Amino acid sequence: MKKASFYLFFFRSTLLISIAAAIAITFVIGSTFMQIVVAGSDPVLSVLSSVLKIWCTAGLAASLLYKETVRKNEYYFFYNVGISKIELIIVSLILYILSSVIIYILCSLIMKFI
Numbered sequence: 001m002k003k004a005s006f007y008l009f010f011f012r013s014t015l016l017i018s019i020a021a022a023i024a025i026t027f028v029i030g031s032t033f034m035q036i037v038v039a040g041s042d043p044v045l046s047v048l049s050s051v052l053k054i055w056c057t058a059g060l061a062a063s064l065l066y067k068e069t070v071r072k073n074e075y076y077f078f079y080n081v082g083i084s085k086i087e088l089i090i091v092s093l094i095l096y097i098l099s100s101v102i103i104y105i106l107c108s109l110i111m112k113f114i
Contacts, residue, residue: 007091017066018059025054052100
């Protein structure tokens with residue numbers, strides 16, 4: 001249970017950069033997403049799905065790249081607790097995927113009632 005708080009701390013420390021990177025990437029290639037809307041599906045959910053996929057992959061990668069270059073010494077803090085860098089990356093990826101699925105499900109439920 002003690003390690004869970006450290007995993008969540010690392011996850012929260014990656015959120016700001018990953019969200020900013022996902023928004024920036026979406027704006028750069030956003031017109032492509034507007035053309036790839038699947039026929040018969042809700043365009044809002046289609047774009048949201050694409051943004052969440054970017055957030056899970058490119059956003060996390062940008063955040064980890066930032067941490068690796070600028071804040072490299074933070075890994076020693078987690079290593080002293082007994083958490084390796086690979087564990088941090090895997091748990092963060094799992095948390096990103098879970099939060100994306102939850103956000104998508106909530107938005108799709110909201111869209112059904114609108």
